[in-house]
Amino acid sequence: MPESPEALxxxxxxxxxxxxxxxxxxxxxxxxxDGTLEPKPLAPPAAEPVARTxxxxxxxxxxxxxxxxxxxxxxxxxxxxxxPSGLLILFLxxxxxxxxxxxxxxxxxxxxxxxxxxCRIVERLPHVAQTYVIRFGSGAxxxxxxxxxxxxxxxxxxxxxxxxxxxxxxxxxxxxxxxxLHEIARELATHGGRARV
Amino acid sequence: MPESPEEFxxxxSAAAGADGRLPLPxxxxxxxxxxxxxDGTLVAKVLQPPVDAEEPREGTDPCRVCxxxxxxxxxxxxxxxxxxxxxxHSLPLVLFLxxxxxxxxxxxxxxxxxxxxxxxVTLCRIMEALPHIGRxxxxxxxxxxxxxxxxxIARPERFAQIIGxxxxxxxxxxxxxxxxxxxxxxxxxxxxxxxxxxxxxx
Ligand SMILES: [Zn+2]
Ligand SMILES: [Zn+2]
Numbered sequence: 125m126p127e128s129p130e131a132l133x134x135x136x137x138x139x140x141x142x143x144x145x146x147x148x149x150x151x152x153x154x155x156x157x158d159g160t161l162e163p164k165p166l167a168p169p170a171a172e173p174v175a176r177t178x179x180x181x182x183x184x185x186x187x188x189x190x191x192x193x194x195x196x197x198x199x200x201x202x203x204x205x206x207x208p209s210g211l212l213i214l215f216l217x218x219x220x221x222x223x224x225x226x227x228x229x230x231x232x233x234x235x236x237x238x239x240x241x242x243c244r245i246v247e248r249l250p251h252v253a254q255t256y257v258i259r260f261g262s263g264a265x266x267x268x269x270x271x272x273x274x275x276x277x278x279x280x281x282x283x284x285x286x287x288x289x290x291x292x293x294x295x296x297x298x299x300x301x302x303x304x305l306h307e308i309a310r311e312l313a314t315h316g317g318r319a320r321v
Numbered sequence: 322m323p324e325s326p327e328e329f330x331x332x333x334s335a336a337a338g339a340d341g342r343l344p345l346p347x348x349x350x351x352x353x354x355x356x357x358x359x360d361g362t363l364v365a366k367v368l369q370p371p372v373d374a375e376e377p378r379e380g381t382d383p384c385r386v387c388x389x390x391x392x393x394x395x396x397x398x399x400x401x402x403x404x405x406x407x408x409x410h411s412l413p414l415v416l417f418l419x420x421x422x423x424x425x426x427x428x429x430x431x432x433x434x435x436x437x438x439x440x441x442v443t444l445c446r447i448m449e450a451l452p453h454i455g456r457x458x459x460x461x462x463x464x465x466x467x468x469x470x471x472x473x474i475a476r477p478e479r480f481a482q483i484i485g486x487x488x489x490x491x492x493x494x495x496x497x498x499x500x501x502x503x504x505x506x507x508x509x510x511x512x513x514x515x516x517x518x519x520x521x522x523x
Binding site for chain 1: 355459480486
């Protein structure tokens with residue numbers, strides 16, 4: 125089960141927050157000038173859109189047979205986050221290399237049903253306040269929906285900015301995360317498909 | 322049609338003034354804003370101890386989402402869902418997909434979940450096909466109100482800074498999209514959506 129708010133707070137206090145390099149990313153919107161926080165100036169538009177990872181060397185296609193996959197059925201698979209993370213994060217992905225906007229009616233309906241089922245399962249875990257379901261799609265064209273569990277009891281970690289705590293908080297210990305992933309996969313498999321952890 | 326990246330940039334540059342600096346938005350005062358400046362350096366705010374009980378989300382009494390149905394923000398409906406505009410936004414287009422019934426996202430039954438999935442894909446596809454839109458983010462956050470409301474946030478194309486999970490913060494930083502542009506785009510989206518299902522209300 126996920127840590128209680130008190131256990132999470134104790135661990136964060138003991139290890140300290142990550143020296144996150146989020147702030148160094150090109151997409152980070154803020155900067156400090158003369159000691160004051162301000163939005164970065166917007167740079168002019170580029171001539172070409174930022175390219176996404178396509179079918180060639182697609183990390184999502186490549187991840188299917190790996191141990192990151194916790195569940196699969198004929199059309200979809202669910203993976204754990206690709207790096208250590210401060211929040212419980214899962215991905216729902218198609219087995220076929222297609223973009224979200226390319227889903228046909230049947231796959232779109234199945235996506236909707238799995239979104240609700242997975243959201244419900246994660247949200248029912250103890251100490252999870254809310255589960256965000258998000259399609260960005262700016263990094264890779266292959267469909268990957270984010271499921272981000274927000275911990276209960278921290279008013280600072282709430283709403284769309286809550287996602288940033290994935291990199292700010294120290295990573296969830298494997299002995300906490302592993303059993304939660306197993307539990308989620310087992311519950312998903314009661315609705316269909318096969319648990320892989 | 323949404324502004325081209327060049328038009329978008331020209332409008333923002335005009336609002337920013339000569340040094341290119343936009344004013345610091347209210348967002349930086351939010352409790353949920355994760356950053357602060359300490360000794361001239363940007364750092365993550367210290368995490369405060371957990372509270373005994375979180376502030377509840379908006380429930381049924383009164384529910385902003387229920388009340389908004391039928392207002393001039395509603396642009397499309399079918400028997401189970403309706404689509405609304407956000408009151409004001411700075412990214413090119415921000416719409417909500419909502420159930421007519423007061424239900425939370427995890428409470429959707431199998432049929433509504435399937436219909437929700439189809440509408441998410443259709444609406445995302447329509448918005449992404451508008452000129453000058455880079456990508457459409459589809460988000461269920463659900464922290465503010467329990468009544469299901471999926472966000473559809475269109476980000477502009479060709480701005481390397483406005484991309485990915487942080488793109489939504491620019492909606493607070495940039496000046497709002499002019500009313501006549503966003504209304505016309507919402508009408509276009511509603512008209513397209515109605516060729517698949519339901520009725521356009523604008
Ligand atoms: Zn792929
Ligand atoms: Zn309601």
